[in-house]
Every structure is written in C-alpha cells, then in structure tokens.
Amino acid sequence: MSNGDGRREGRQRAKTDFRFDDARLCFAFAGTLADRGKDVHVERLARPEDLSRWCAESGCTAVAPACTEADLDGARRLREAIQRTGLALADGVPPAPEDVALVNGAAAEPTSVPVLSADATSVRWHGDGVAAVLSMVARDLIELCRSEHRTRVRICGNPACGTPFVDTSRAGARRWCSMKTCGALVKKRAYRARAQAPADGE
Ligand SMILES: [Zn+2]
Numbered sequence: 001m002s003n004g005d006g007r008r009e010g011r012q013r014a015k016t017d018f019r020f021d022d023a024r025l026c027f028a029f030a031g032t033l034a035d036r037g038k039d040v041h042v043e044r045l046a047r048p049e050d051l052s053r054w055c056a057e058s059g060c061t062a063v064a065p066a067c068t069e070a071d072l073d074g075a076r077r078l079r080e081a082i083q084r085t086g087l088a089l090a091d092g093v094p095p096a097p098e099d100v101a102l103v104n105g106a107a108a109e110p111t112s113v114p115v116l117s118a119d120a121t122s123v124r125w126h127g128d129g130v131a132a133v134l135s136m137v138a139r140d141l142i143e144l145c146r147s148e149h150r151t152r153v154r155i156c157g158n159p160a161c162g163t164p165f166v167d168t169s170r171a172g173a174r175r176w177c178s179m180k181t182c183g184a185l186v187k188k189r190a191y192r193a194r195a196q197a198p199a200d201g202e
Contacts, residue, residue, distance in 0.1 A: 017044075018031075018032065018044060018053075018054055018057050018058075019031055019177075019178055019180075019181060020057070020058060020059075021178050021179075021180050021181075022165070022177070022178045022179060022180070023163075023165060023177065023178065024140060024144060024165070024166050025058065025060075025136065025137055025140040026082050026086075026137050026138070026140040026141035026144060027082070027086060027163060027164045027165055027166070027177070028058065029054070029058075029078075029079055029082060029137045030079055030082045030083040030086060030163055030164060031044075031163040031177065032044040032045045032050075032054060032079060033045075033076075033079065033080075033083070034161070034163075035160055035161070035162075036083075036160075036161065036162030036163065037158075037159045037160040037161060037162045038160050045072060045075065045076060045079075047072070048067035048068055048069055048071060048072045049067070050072075051067045051071060051072050051075050051130065052064040052065055052066065052067040052130075055067075055128075055130060055133040058133070060112065060128070060132075060133040060136050060137075061112060061125055061128035061132070061133055062124055062125050062128065063125075063128065065128060065129045065130050065133070066129075066130075067130050071130045071131075074134070075130070075134055077102060078102055078103070078106050078134055078137070078138060081098075081099040081100075081102040081103055082103065082137070082138075082141055083163075083164070084096060084099050085099050085100070085103065085141060085145075086153055086155075086164030087155065087164065089144075089145070089150055089151075089153035089164070090153045090154055090155050090164060092151070103138045103141055103142065104138075104142075106131075106134045106135055106137070106138035107135055107138035107139045107142055108135070109131040109132065109134065109135040110127060110131075110132060110135065111127075111132050111135045111136050111139065112125040112126065112127050112128040112132045112133070112136065113125070113126045113127055114126075144166065149166050149168065152166050152167045152168060152172065153165070153166055153167075154166075154167050154174070154175075156175075156176055156177035156182050157175035157176055157182070157186070158176060158177075158182035158185060158186055161176075161177055161182050163177040164177070165177040165178075
C-alpha cells in the first residue's frame with residue numbers, strides 16, 4: 001500500500017521509541033510529542049497502549065497499567081502544560097495559571113509507593129495506575145521549579161525538536177535535549193557538510 005495514510009502510519013512506527021536518556025522525567029514526558037518545530041508533529045502517545053508502555057518504560061511502574069482513551073486525553077493535556085511551563089522557565093517568565101493548575105491537579109493524586117522486600121534485595125510498587133505515574137511526572141516538574149535548576153532549563157538546539165531540558169553541566173553549555181538523538185543528528189549533519197566540502201588533502 002502506498003497511500004498517504006500508509007506512509008504516515010509507517011513514519012509513526014519508525015519514531016515510536018520513547019527517549020529517557022539525559023532527560024528529567026517531566027521533560028522526557030514532554031518529548032513524547034516529537035518534532036515540535038516541524039509542521040507535522042510526531043505523536044508517540046498515539047494510543048492508550050502507548051501511554052501504558054511509557055508508564056512502564058519510564059520506570060515509574062513495574063507493570064504497565066491499563067489505560068483508557070480518557071487517561072490518554074488527560075495525559076496529553078498534562079504533557080502540553082509541562083511543555084509550556086518548560087518554555088516559560090527557559091524564558092524566565094511565569095507559566096500560565098491554567099498550566100500551573102493542571103500540574104497541581106495531577107500532582108495531587110497519590111503516587112506509587114515503593115515496597116522493599118523482606119530481604120531488602122528487591123522493590124515492588126504498590127498502587128501503580130496511570131494517575132500515580134502522571135502524579136510522579138507532575139511532581140518532578142514541581143521539584144524542578146523549587147530547585148536552583150529552574151534557571152537551567154533550556155530548549156533543545158535542534159530547531160525541529162523543541163523539547164526542554166535541564167542543563168546541569170558545570171559550564172552551562174549543553175545544547176541538546178539528548179546527545180544520543182538531537183546532538184548526534186546535528187553532529188552527523190555537520191560531518192556530512194564537511195565531507196562534501198572541498199578537502200585539503202586525503
Ligand atoms: Zn532535541
């Protein structure tokens with residue numbers, strides 16, 4: 001099949017992997033809508049199953065919780081509130097009151113509770129539904145806002161990306177949300193550009 005829908009479906013699948021490397025939990029969640037700087041965004045939380053998988057892959061739950069369409073809607077609303085709050089932090093301006101209210105509402109839900117095994121060698125999570133995971137995500141943003149790192153929030157230097165990150169480097173010179181993705185991509189482009197330029201010897 002080579003119709004437009006087929007191509008879009010293939011593209012979604014190709015970029016379905018979640019990214020957690022180098023990212024704070026709250027901004028890893030914001031990054032589930034990718035290519036924010038492009039005309040067409042890539043939605044990594046396309047179906048309730050995707051949100052369920054994110055909950056487990058983020059490490060917030062041991063078992064992927066059941067998710068409904070309503071859970072997915074709520075999660076996306078929280079995600080966009082986090083994204084906009086990240087932009088506000090990067091700009092050094094207060095976030096919109098409705099975004100703060102959304103974050104506070106999610107954070108007010110009880111989180112998962114770690115339960116240590118009797119021999120202290122393993123941990124299971126008690127109460128790990130979607131609301132608990134979203135609460136942990138929202139609380140992570142709140143924790144960031146009350147920390148000195150709030151002034152270290154930046155927007156990824158890859159214009160197509162647009163994901164916030166926290167620059168905790170000593171020099172304060174980090175430019176990418178992730179070295180493995182956006183950083184590697186920009187370096188690869190620069191390498192190709194150099195390779196195509198006239199070389200001064202083999
Ligand atoms: Zn990026």
